[in-house]
Amino acid sequence: MSFPNPATSVKLVLLGEAAVGKSSLVLRFVSNDFQENKEPTIGAAFLTQKCTIGERTIKYEIWDTAGQERFALLAPMYYRNAQAALVVYDITKPASFIKARHWVKELHEQASKDITIALVGNKFDLVEDDEEDSLRKVSVEEGQNLAEEEGLLFFETSAKTSYNVNEVFIGIGSKIPDSSANQPEAIRENNQGRIDLTSNNASGGSSGSGDCAC
Amino acid sequence: MPPYNNTRTERRKSMAERRPSVSYTPPVIPHLAGLEKPQDHSLKIDQCDVLIMGTGLVESILAAALSWQGLSVLHIDTKSYYGDSSSTLTIEQLKKWCMEVNLGRIPHFQDAQIYIPGGKTTNKFNSKDYGIDLSPKLMFCRSDLLTLLISSRVYKYLEFQSISNFHVFENDDFNKRVTSSTTKEDIFTDKSLSLLTKRYLMKFLKFILQDNSDPDKKKVISDNATTPIKQFLTTRFNLEPPQVNELVYSLGLCIKEDTKTPEALAKIKRFLGSFDVYGNFPVMVSKYGGPGEISQGFCRSAAVAGTTYKLNTTLTDYDPELKTAKFDDGSRVKINEKIIISPTQVPKFLQSGYSEITDNLPVYNITRLITVVRRDCKEWMSDQESSAVVVFPPHSLPTDNIHTVQVIIQNGGSGVCPEGQSIWFSHSTEPDLNRAKTDLEAAYEKMESALLRESSSSDLDDVLDDTDFVVNARGNPVVANSFKLGESLQNFVPKETLDVVCKLGYVQKTYIKPDLSNVFHPDETNQNVVLKNLADAANDIVFSNMPSSEISYDGIISEAKLIYQRITGTDDDFFDVDFEDEDGEEDQSYATVQAHKPSTGAIVVNDDHDMSLDNENAIDDDSDDGHKPFGADEMEL
Numbered sequence: 001m002s003f004p005n006p007a008t009s010v011k012l013v014l015l016g017e018a019a020v021g022k023s024s025l026v027l028r029f030v031s032n033d034f035q036e037n038k039e040p041t042i043g044a045a046f047l048t049q050k051c052t053i054g055e056r057t058i059k060y061e062i063w064d065t066a067g068q069e070r071f072a073l074l075a076p077m078y079y080r081n082a083q084a085a086l087v088v089y090d091i092t093k094p095a096s097f098i099k100a101r102h103w104v105k106e107l108h109e110q111a112s113k114d115i116t117i118a119l120v121g122n123k124f125d126l127v128e129d130d131e132e133d134s135l136r137k138v139s140v141e142e143g144q145n146l147a148e149e150e151g152l153l154f155f156e157t158s159a160k161t162s163y164n165v166n167e168v169f170i171g172i173g174s175k176i177p178d179s180s181a182n183q184p185e186a187i188r189e190n191n192q193g194r195i196d197l198t199s200n201n202a203s204g205g206s207s208g209s210g211d212c213a214c
Numbered sequence: 215m216p217p218y219n220n221t222r223t224e225r226r227k228s229m230a231e232r233r234p235s236v237s238y239t240p241p242v243i244p245h246l247a248g249l250e251k252p253q254d255h256s257l258k259i260d261q262c263d264v265l266i267m268g269t270g271l272v273e274s275i276l277a278a279a280l281s282w283q284g285l286s287v288l289h290i291d292t293k294s295y296y297g298d299s300s301s302t303l304t305i306e307q308l309k310k311w312c313m314e315v316n317l318g319r320i321p322h323f324q325d326a327q328i329y330i331p332g333g334k335t336t337n338k339f340n341s342k343d344y345g346i347d348l349s350p351k352l353m354f355c356r357s358d359l360l361t362l363l364i365s366s367r368v369y370k371y372l373e374f375q376s377i378s379n380f381h382v383f384e385n386d387d388f389n390k391r392v393t394s395s396t397t398k399e400d401i402f403t404d405k406s407l408s409l410l411t412k413r414y415l416m417k418f419l420k421f422i423l424q425d426n427s428d429p430d431k432k433k434v435i436s437d438n439a440t441t442p443i444k445q446f447l448t449t450r451f452n453l454e455p456p457q458v459n460e461l462v463y464s465l466g467l468c469i470k471e472d473t474k475t476p477e478a479l480a481k482i483k484r485f486l487g488s489f490d491v492y493g494n495f496p497v498m499v500s501k502y503g504g505p506g507e508i509s510q511g512f513c514r515s516a517a518v519a520g521t522t523y524k525l526n527t528t529l530t531d532y533d534p535e536l537k538t539a540k541f542d543d544g545s546r547v548k549i550n551e552k553i554i555i556s557p558t559q560v561p562k563f564l565q566s567g568y569s570e571i572t573d574n575l576p577v578y579n580i581t582r583l584i585t586v587v588r589r590d591c592k593e594w595m596s597d598q599e600s601s602a603v604v605v606f607p608p609h610s611l612p613t614d615n616i617h618t619v620q621v622i623i624q625n626g627g628s629g630v631c632p633e634g635q636s637i638w639f640s641h642s643t644e645p646d647l648n649r650a651k652t653d654l655e656a657a658y659e660k661m662e663s664a665l666l667r668e669s670s671s672s673d674l675d676d677v678l679d680d681t682d683f684v685v686n687a688r689g690n691p692v693v694a695n696s697f698k699l700g701e702s703l704q705n706f707v708p709k710e711t712l713d714v715v716c717k718l719g720y721v722q723k724t725y726i727k728p729d730l731s732n733v734f735h736p737d738e739t740n741q742n743v744v745l746k747n748l749a750d751a752a753n754d755i756v757f758s759n760m761p762s763s764e765i766s767y768d769g770i771i772s773e774a775k776l777i778y779q780r781i782t783g784t785d786d787d788f789f790d791v792d793f794e795d796e797d798g799e800e801d802q803s804y805a806t807v808q809a810h811k812p813s814t815g816a817i818v819v820n821d822d823h824d825m826s827l828d829n830e831n832a833i834d835d836d837s838d839d840g841h842k843p844f845g846a847d848e849m850e851l
Binding site for chain 1: 294345371511517522527
């Protein structure tokens with residue numbers, strides 16, 4: 001077997017308060033699909049999606065929290081070897097932004113040091129036609145400041161209109177070191193194991209059968 | 215309600231008067247009360263079908279099995295970590311755990327000791343770099359748990375690594391009987407063996423690989439139902455002690471000399487049947503931790519299927535009439551079916567009931583000694599591997615041990631400790647706890663001196679030159695001129711001692727028999743806690759078991775099924791879920807590459823790998839659904 005362009009496998013974890021649109025964001029990315037009233041959790045072990053950036057192909061393995069973060073800590077397994085994280089908040093809900101701060105802190109404690117984190121303010125569609133009575137409760141600057149302080153990538157997105165969604169994943173992908181280049185041994189090893197272990201389906205759905213939303 | 219609700223109301227008011235974002239100056243982001251404890255919310259569900267207390271391995275498999283079957287499950291744990299008695303912990307967590315054990319807060323564990331030499335000044339380590347299993351286990355390549363891991367897709371969260379080196383300590387020395395270059399047949403055709411011994415071994419191999427339904431084999435096994443395996447091998451197959459030890463303790467991983475023939479034969483066959491499934495090795499371990507890691511995998515699978523998780527929570531009351539459970543966070547949940555409770559998490563109000571149920575059950579002790587050393591112990595491992603097994607058969611130690619001491623060794627390559635270090639997980643099932651401890655210490659000393667002896671042999675280059683070595687008939691260099699050292703290498707005692715990061719000892723108790731008979735065939739004489747009823751709780755409460763002393767994962771699935779059956783009435787639909795993999799075309803080409811061993815030593819568990827036993831490589835002969843845990847059928851013969 002030979003692949004013209006072997007994909008770099010990247011484990012990406014999702015964090016953020018309930019109902020900020022974590023799952024919708026990922027669904028939009030993996031299947032270009034947006035469900036208005038979707039169920040809170042994606043019913044799959046993790047979703048996969050390939051993303052081509054220049055010469056490189058990155059295969060994202062996207063781990064949703066599966067609701068485990070609501071009343072419990074996420075298991076160490078969740079953070080282990082994660083190379084990228086999306087910390088998502090809702091730009092119309094200040095509390096979700098405060099919570100995002102908590103997740104960034106949690107990532108610094110639990111995840112590997114060289115993890116690439118993107119701070120994502122979602123639901124941009126709600127503030128697009130912005131009038132005086134704006135629904136926006138978290139300003140662009142607030143997000144930018146937090147991102148700068150903590151060294152994060154920053155995006156405002158809309159999973160509904162797909163505004164900026166692909167840019168998030170391309171942005172993260174460009175910051176991930178090439179596995180064949182100067183990547184630490186441990187991560188490279190892990191990638192090799194992972195590539196063969198997981199199903200390789202661009203349209204998502206790896207484990208959940210009926211519940212899989214794709 | 216979430217603690218940040220007030221904040222939200224306040225900010226929303228002030229924001230309403232402001233202009234859109236551009237001119238908005240952000241306030242200082244307020245500190246969020248309870249940020250460090252995101253799990254502090256009270257439960258927002260008012261009913262569930264099954265409540266499970268304890269996130270141990272069996273309970274986690276159960277949670278996943280039930281929720282994939284459509285039941286609503288609430289899975290809680292009194293601790294802040296996943297895994298319960300099969301958890302994988304950091305050194306800091308272990309320190310706290312030892313304290314709690316000694317305060318009697320973790321029932322069924324006792325005598326916990328942790329020793330960290332030198333304190334923080336001379337013994338620098340980062341606690342989080344360690345993942346120490348409370349109940350470490352080995353995964354046979356052909357086993358029911360592995361089959362389930364694959365069919366449930368939980369293996370996708372895990373990485374497996376092979377173990378091909380099994381050492382038996384014999385005549386004060388380690389014999390590397392099984393290595394990565396060993397094939398199944400090689401075990402029986404060691405060139406150093408006499409022709410006659412070889413012939414006897416081949417005769418035994420033929421016998422053990424024969425179909426169990428073969429009438430002659432059946433008769434031999436039933437005739438020897440109570441014969442100790444040692445006697446059976448010696449009298450029926452004329453085998454010598456070294457071969458008997460190898461078969462019974464290294465391959466069979468039996469724990470006692472008087473292990474009955476049917477059980478020992480099933481265990482030897484388990485080893486042989488696991489060869490050549492993924493390569494020339496019978497056993498694997500999961501990276502970053504064993505049962506603790508696999509528990510987390512099943513918990514995640516359960517969560518994906520809809521199970522609600524809440525840690526740091528305990529049941530404070532249960533009303534069997536209203537079927538209402540009350541928790542320490544104040545929430546109340548109606549339980550439609552049953553409550554499953556791990557033996558370490560029995561709430562206060564149920565303790566006397568639990569005692570009544572368990573008072574007359576025989577208790578079995580497992581004494582563990584876990585040592586983290588600053589050595590990678592590569593000497594004992596096969597190239598590319600990060601783990602090995604060392605076995606001390608009965609009577610092999612200066613303490614004249616009656617029970618086997620089994621040791622799993624894992625170094626940094628397996629993700630449980632930093633590079634250059636290793637963890638020695640040793641345990642004994644000796645009922646006399648003092649004896650067990652001295653056996654474990656003696657085994658530790660033997661391993662320590664063997665390791666120092668082996669690794670210091672390079673220093674001997676200064677003393678010995680090439681002419682002092684000759685090559686023996688088997689192609690190994692031997693020291694011909696050992697008088698230069700004053701003593702033989704065997705007695706060369708280095709002054710050096712091993713640099714220890716941490717040493718941990720404890721005793722755990724279980725009601726599961728070491729031969730697992732009360733898991734496979736629970737009845738009046740083989741009683742199992744799972745089948746007992748708490749009379750005053752309308753039979754709504756089921757207690758699970760502490761982990762068994764078994765070094766493999768055998769019995770785990772049977773236990774989970776036993777509880778599953780108590781809840782649903784049958785285990786026919788246990789994990790009867792079609793987890794489809796919508797593999798793209800690329801995957802088809804992956805799938806054609808059968809499981810192989812990449813250079814990293816990681817094992818690729820391929821979905822399409824033929825786990826059924828009509829695989830031509832398979833030597834086992836039952837042709838139904840995968841591996842039966844040892845003893846499942848054989849013991850009935």
